[in-house]
Amino acid sequence: MVRKAAGRAGGRGQGARRPEVRLPPLEPHDGSELEPDGDYDGLEFREADFAGQDGAGATFMDCALTGCALDETRLRHARLLDSVLTGIRGVGTDLAESTLRDVELVDARLGGVQLHGAVLERVLIRGGKIDYLNLRKARLKDVVFEGCVLVEPDFGAARLERVEFVDCVLKGADLTAATLTDVDLRHAAELDIARGVDRLAGAVISPSQLLDLAPVFAAALGVRVDGGPAE
Template sequence: MTVPDELADLPYADLLSPHSGPLTVEGDYDSAHFDRLVFEDDDAAGARFLECAVTDCTFTGANLRRARVNELWATGSRLTGVTLAESDWQDSSLTACSLAGVEAFGAVLRRVVLRRCKLDSVNLRSARLFDVVFEDCVLRDVDFGEARLEGVSFPGSRLERARLGRATLKKADLRGALAIDLADGYESLRGATISTAQLLDLAPALALTLGITVKDR
């Protein structure tokens, strides 16, 4: 999936119209441009976003549970304490965005790219990720417990205290990750591809998980 670097490069850039005002429950946002707006505790449960752009916005405590997001392009935005539980994302991208304390359990992401993003304490438990790319991101205390990661990759990214307990990985590519630090779920790496260097780094934790005692003498 090719991600445009500039707003003007979006295939639907000429169709965008500025949005003002709060978000609403089951709101329908088609070709809307959210620019330098602040959304605090807005309730937009079940809202639909199609071919939208989000630039330099702040979302605090907003409720976007079960939102449907298709072809959304976001950059320079911050999400804090936002609920994205059971939301559905397709063909979208987030660049240079910050997500902290975001609840995204049960969400579905298909062909989504996160580039130069920071994810801190994001809950993705039981989420389903298909062909998702985390590029040059920091994922700190991100919970993938019981999630399904299929065709997911982490080029240039760092996983710090990530949780993979009871997660299912299929064709997940971790070779490009700069660091793989798991709080739990080493056994869930079955189905992932890692490099030889990463295997050597993970060997002690994998041995401990499998109950292997390593002694040279």
């Protein structure tokens, strides 16, 4: 596997380094169930159904997962390294306290995925839709969300460093107690922050986004906006 990390100009601050994963020739997975602490190296998982299986603590290195079902799959403490996940789907996937490094997640359809306490470094999440993404207390460094839809993502108490949102939709984001450093929100297609707008220090937004967020900022500061009596 040969991989480079590419940077993108971020205006202010330092832009996120994107993964460029180049997989070696892969062997097809034999179809067996996932195993706790399993070691998967250089494998292709295609249209596999891992619903309800237990792969806690497993390591996936130089792997491709395409069209796999991950409903209620237990992958707590798993390690995904130098891998590409395309078209995966599932509800309630448990990736809590896992590590994703040099990973591309493309066109995922996920709901209620648990990534609290996880570490994401050089990760690209492109396309697809993720509902109720739980990233509480996670650490994100060099992560790009591109062209995806995030419904009520929870970044509570998370640490975001060099994170970019490009052409993606954020609906009802929770930034409570989050710490942001060099986070670029200017190119988000839609930016809706439900809680934690006071944690935006360390982020850059566009002038139009500032206007859109003005009512949220005012509410957070306890400011009442009143146009006065009608003429």
